Amino acid sequence: MARRYDPERRQRIIDAAIRVVGQKGIAGLSHRTVAAEADVPLGSTTYHFKTLDDLLVAALRQANEGFAKVIASRGGLQDPETDLAAELAGWMGEWLAGDRTGVELEYELYLAALRRPALRPVAAEWASDLAERLSHRTDPITARALVALMDGICLQVLLTEAPYDEAYARDVLRRVIP
Numbered sequence: 006m007a008r009r010y011d012p013e014r015r016q017r018i019i020d021a022a023i024r025v026v027g028q029k030g031i032a033g034l035s036h037r038t039v040a041a042e043a044d045v046p047l048g049s050t051t052y053h054f055k056t057l058d059d060l061l062v063a064a065l066r067q068a069n070e071g072f073a074k075v076i077a078s079r080g081g082l083q084d085p086e087t088d089l090a091a092e093l094a095g096w097m098g099e100w101l102a103g104d105r106t107g108v109e110l111e112y113e114l115y116l117a118a119l120r121r122p123a124l125r126p127v128a129a130e131w132a133s134d135l136a137e138r139l140s141h142r143t144d145p146i147t148a149r150a151l152v153a154l155m156d157g158i159c160l161q162v163l164l165t166e167a168p169y170d171e172a173y174a175r176d177v178l179r180r181v182i183p
Contacts, residue, residue, distance in 0.1 A: 015053045017043045022064045027110045031117050034061070058123035061114065065124055068111040069131045075100045082138060089142050090178035094171045097155060101162055101169045109163055132156075143182060150181050 021043035025034050034057060036050040043050070054060035075096055081087040101108060115131070118124035132152050139148035154177065162169050 014043075014045060014049055018045060018050055018053055018060070019063045019067055022060050023068065023110060026064065026113060027106050031061070031113060036060075056123075058121055061117065061121065061124055062127050065114040065117075065127045068107075068114050069127070073134075075103075076135075076138065082142060085142070089139075089182055090175045093139075093151065093155060093178050094175035097159060097174055098169055098171045101159065105163075108159075112160065112163060147181060147183060151178065154178065154181055 018039060022034060022039045025038050025042050029038070036054075036057065037047060039060065040047040040050045050060070054063065076082065079092065079096060079099070081092040081095075082089075114124070115128050118128035132149075135155075136145065136148040136152050139151055142148075143151070158174050158177070161167070
């Protein structure tokens with residue numbers, strides 16, 4: 006029997022892993038649950054992703070793209086005349102106003118790096134990439150502080166289920182920006 010060519014299978018498996026984590030959390034993720042969600046044979050998940058950590062790394066990389074798309078779509082970071090605090094507060098507002106399940110999933114995968122060392126480099130890439138982008142507008146130490154502050158604000162919104170307060174975020178960010 007000839008093998009069926011399925012170039013989208015790997016991507017479907019990643020998408021299914023993201024859905025499984027969104028529905029059941031990381032504890033509910035297994036090759037079997039992902040295979041069922043993706044409607045592929047179990048062997049396909051283990052062929053493309055030898056370990057669950059490999060699959061989680063791919064899912065985290067894809068999840069990180071969500072915030073990067075928000076940044077790219079706004080484009081205000083390149084303009085030195087743009088109010089940096091307002092731009093960053095706007096980024097967070099746009100991101101948090103999107104699919105809340107997706108944002109929660111991104112943070113769940115991001116925080117999974119605390120217990121899964123294989124995810125740490127990917128989580129660190131996200132923070133360092135954002136700090137690098139911000140360092141074009143401020144110094145590297147302030148850029149890292151802004152990333153940490155933005156993380157904290159987003160986590161508070163997610164954990165408390167409070168509505169995002171863009172004016173508050175803008176004010177706090179201005180206190181950090183020289």
